[in-house]
Amino acid sequence: MNGPVVSPPAPRGSGEPAAGAIVLSPTTPPADAVVPPRAPEAPAPGAPLGSHYDHCFGCGPQHPQGLQLSAVAGEGLEVTARFTVKPSHQGGPGLAHGGVLTTAMDETLGTLNWLLHTPAVTGRLETDFLRPVPADAELYIHARITGVHGRKIYSAAEGRIGGPDGPVAIRAQALFIQVKLEHFTKHGRPEDIKQALDDADLLKRSRAFEVNP
Numbered sequence: 001m002n003g004p005v006v007s008p009p010a011p012r013g014s015g016e017p018a019a020g021a022i023v024l025s026p027t028t029p030p031a032d033a034v035v036p037p038r039a040p041e042a043p044a045p046g047a048p049l050g051s052h053y054d055h056c057f058g059c060g061p062q063h064p065q066g067l068q069l070s071a072v073a074g075e076g077l078e079v080t081a082r083f084t085v086k087p088s089h090q091g092g093p094g095l096a097h098g099g100v101l102t103t104a105m106d107e108t109l110g111t112l113n114w115l116l117h118t119p120a121v122t123g124r125l126e127t128d129f130l131r132p133v134p135a136d137a138e139l140y141i142h143a144r145i146t147g148v149h150g151r152k153i154y155s156a157a158e159g160r161i162g163g164p165d166g167p168v169a170i171r172a173q174a175l176f177i178q179v180k181l182e183h184f185t186k187h188g189r190p191e192d193i194k195q196a197l198d199d200a201d202l203l204k205r206s207r208a209f210e211v212n213p
Ligand SMILES: CCCCCCCC/C=C\CCCCCCCC(=O)SCCNC(=O)CCNC(=O)[C@H](O)C(C)(C)COP(=O)(O)OP(=O)(O)OC[C@H]1O[C@@H](n2cnc3c(N)ncnc32)[C@H](O)[C@@H]1OP(=O)(O)O
Pocket: 025, 052, 053, 058, 106, 107, 110, 119, 120, 121, 122, 123, 124, 150, 151, 152, 175, 177, 179, 181, 184, 185, 193, 196, 197, 203, 206
């Protein structure tokens, strides 16, 4: 890997927002955020993180058009992930769709929560697109947790084309919010929840979260 993930540069422009502008919550951690230790239950550095759900568009091995992204635990509060762009992920001809690339960042940033051993969902995600990504490219993503404040988990990631030292194509920052497992059972479509509950492996992984919510 290419050293620690560099946080995206400050947004261009300055001064107060224009009247009527929507002011969104920042994805940069506040000064009193903490960087907690890696959870004792976190997968060891180098361990594949696996998929949290077989049918997940981001990481599910059973999603034929999905990203099938695979992530590996890094040192500390870092992960790396690889994603090969497929023809079905095109936006412009021969180029990856920006929304698909954003999904790859979302999914990778989401896997960081394994290191804290807590389920969390994306509250806010910001993406900078720095260069076009060809339709058959392999994207190497490096992500880390930048701070935790209450239930809010702040993180940043960088995606490079072709290898861990390839050119940077995409940067992202996110704010995830810790949730209980009931978030999924309460809001998910009942037939999918039932199927998930029948999946012994998934249940085992979910229960692992419940030991130390
Ligand atoms: C048994 C079967 C189950 C199987 C389960 C398998 C295990 C699964 C494990 C892991 C799965 C991970 C899956 C990853 C997939 C990739 C990631 C995604 O794409 S996730 C999908 C997209 N995201 C959403 O759908 C969120 C929709 N939003 C919500 O549900 C709520 O708004 C939620 C939970 C985010 C917050 O609601 P509140 O009622 O719990 O909490 P409040 O009080 O509103 O917020 C808490 C703090 O967070 C801030 N906050 C909340 N939402 C924010 C936002 N959007 N932007 C900025 N700040 C936000 C608030 O200002 C507040 O901050 P202050 O504590 O007051 O400082």
